[in-house]
Amino acid sequence: MTADEPAADQQAALRADPFGPLRTRGYLMLLLLTALFGVVLSAGAYGFLQAVAHLQKALFSSLPHALGFHGVPVWWPLPLLAVGGLLTALIVRYLPGNGGHQPAEGLKTGGAAPAAELPGILLAAVASLAFGAVVGPEAPLIALGGGLALYGFRLLRPGAGAREQALVAAAGSFAAISALLGSPLVGAFLLMEASGLGGPLLGIVLVPGLLAAGIGALVFTGLGTWAGVGVGTLTIPDLPHAGRPDxxxxxxxxxxxxxxxxxxxxxxxxxxxxxxxxxxxxxxxxxxxxxxxxxxxxxxxxxxxxxxxxxxxxxxxxxxxxxxxxxxxxxxxxxxxxxxxxxxxxxxxxxxxxxxxxxxxxxxxxxxxxxxxxxxxxxxxxxxxxxxxxxxxxxxxxxxxxxxxxxxxxxxxxxxxxxxxxxxxxxxxxxxxxxxxxxxxxxxxxxxxxx
CATH class of the missing domain: 1.10.3080.10 (Clc chloride channel)
Incomplete structure (x- = not known):
């Protein structure tokens, strides 16, 4: 699978031998790169989530006490949400990329954001999440992971073809949400369903994505243990036993x-x-x-x-x-x-x-x-x-x-x-x-x- 091979020939080759790309040297090199990106991006995602959690605690718990309040006033969310809304509005308006996709339109995963749009996506997400807006971190992480992976890949291999770039961008998104949803497999299924992947190309995209997600989950585990904050998981222990459905x-x-x-x-x-x-x-x-x-x-x-x-x-x-x-x-x-x-x-x-x-x-x-x-x-x-x-x-x-x-x-x-x-x-x-x-x-x- 080369950058200069015509698209029609690539499609024909995939139909004739869907697993052919897995046997090429270029695909093995691509797996090594996605593994590297998995380490870097999952560490960055971990840092992002921890930073948001610390900011939330500082704004909603520590700041009122620092200002002399004996407890958190019931009106305290009003100024914080107003400031968060103003910051988000200014970031979306004046930085490239509209702060990422608009969440009211659903979870979008098609295409990686250009490098110029990544600061706006990051800052808009922090302003929204840290100040208490009712949104989650998964969409910004998907956009940032894919965009950063694509940017890094273009620096390392400026002549790479569109298909290789798409694979690396998808793997970057896999890595960024590898442990957020509790399991690399859940992140994999999320991105597969959301992007509409299918046919012979599914296995080709899935392998580097799963590799990046699996390495990302290990990085989350290691960083959580090293930092002493535990490892994020969605599984909730100590729930009452659920009997057989009737x-x-x-x-x-x-x-x-x-x-x-x-x-x-x-x-x-x-x-x-x-x-x-x-x-x-x-x-x-x-x-x-x-x-x-x-x-x-x-x-x-x-x-x-x-x-x-x-x-x-x-x-x-x-x-x-x-x-x-x-x-x-x-x-x-x-x-x-x-x-x-x-x-x-x-x-x-x-x-x-x-x-x-x-x-x-x-x-x-x-x-x-x-x-x-x-x-x-x-x-x-x-x-x-x-x-x-x-x-x-x-x-x-x-x-x-x-x-x-x-x-x-x-x-x-x-x-x-x-x-x-x-x-x-x-x-x-x-x-x-x-x-x-x-x-x-x-x-x-x-x-x-x-x-």
Whole structure:
């Protein structure tokens, strides 16, 4: 597979011998490079996530005490979200690249960002995540990993062909989210589904991507142990054992799938409805969006007696507490949490920069726990079905959604997987009927293309 070989000849060669590229010296060199990029980019992703976590703690916990407050005032999120909104707006407006893709339009993975756009993507993500917007880190990590890998590859091999560049960019994205989602395989399936990879090219792209993701997961493990902060994992220990599914629970899977489709459609449509106005007057409406998110968090805290962090942020850190403390949440508190978090999620998607995965998981868990107050529905299967269904409602990636929901439950994930599959399929079909196609996603690309 050479840079100057005509594209038509490459396609014909792949059809005749799909595994031919695996036997070439150039492909082995490509694997070595992607392994190197996997080490560097996963270390960078680890640093990014730790920096965001420390900034969140400094802004929302340490700063109030440093300013002389004896506790964190209930109004504290208001100025922080306003400042975060203004910073995000200025970065998106004045730096190249629009701060990355707009999360209200879904999770986009097609093409690597040019080097000139990477600072804007990084800064917009930090301004959104650190100041409490309800978005996740996965989309910026995918964009930064792919863009940095492509930039480094072009420096090392300036004459490389478009196909090699696309493979390296995809591997960089694999490496950047290798451990964020709890398993290199989940990241692999996420990127495969989101980019629409298929056919003979799938195996060619997947091998360097899995190599980079696997090395990236080892780097995350090593850095977490060395730094003394532990290793990130989505699996939540000490949950009650989930028994075998029964007929009633399969019936609830239909209900949860439809309910998630309705809620996910509402979140998505509101975000898309707000987005054009934000784009027209970004420096005005993004700070206002931050104030709305903060106001919703304060309203929830005042109405439920819980912390504002349940509504703020992506929900990645708050999800284990929610699942392990279900007895402390009344049906009223969960209903208020669903309402405030959903609205804050929509507003954040319309104005800030980040990804949709973890807020969807958190909303799904909260909705499932709320429905578990009904007879015959234990909360663990209910939360798993809710997480899978809400994930597919926002991501449109059914296989990834099933894997994410079951991974969280560890050994019980296999037990509840049939229920999750039913809820995900029902929600996926219902969402397709309720939602028009997203802009630019009517036909998925055959493979990620370099910028």
């Amino acid at each position: 007929v009633a629970q399969f019936g609830y899977a239909l209900v949860i799938g439809i309910a998630a489709a309705l809620l996910g459609t509402g979140v998505r449509r509101l975000a898309l409805r707000l987005q054009p106005g934000v784009n027209r007057r970004r420096t005005v409406w993004t700070p206002v969006a931050g104030l709305v998110v903060a106001g919703l968090a304060i309203a929830y805290a005042e109405g439920s007696g819980k912390g504002t962090s349940d509504v703020l942020f992506s929900g990645q850190s708050a999800l284990p507490h929610l699942l392990l403390s279900t007895g402390t949440y009344s049906a009223g508190a969960l209903t208020l949490l669903l309402a405030c978090k959903s609205l804050a999620y929509s507003v954040s998607l319309s104005a800030f920069r980040g990804g949709p995965i973890f807020p969807a998981l958190f909303l799904g868990a909260a909705g499932g726990i709320l429905l578990s107050h009904l007879p015959g529905l234990p909360f663990v299967p209910a939360a798993a079905m809710g997480m899978g269904a809400m994930s597919v409602a926002l991501l449109r990636l059914p296989l990834t959604s099933v894997m994410l929901a079951t991974l969280l439950l560890g050994h019980d994930g296999v037990t509840v997987m049939p229920l999750v599959i039913v809820a995900v399929v029902v929600c996926h079909v219902a969402s397709a009927r309720l939602n028009p196609p997203l802009p630019g996603t009517a036909e998925p690309a055959a493979a990620p293309a370099p910028a």
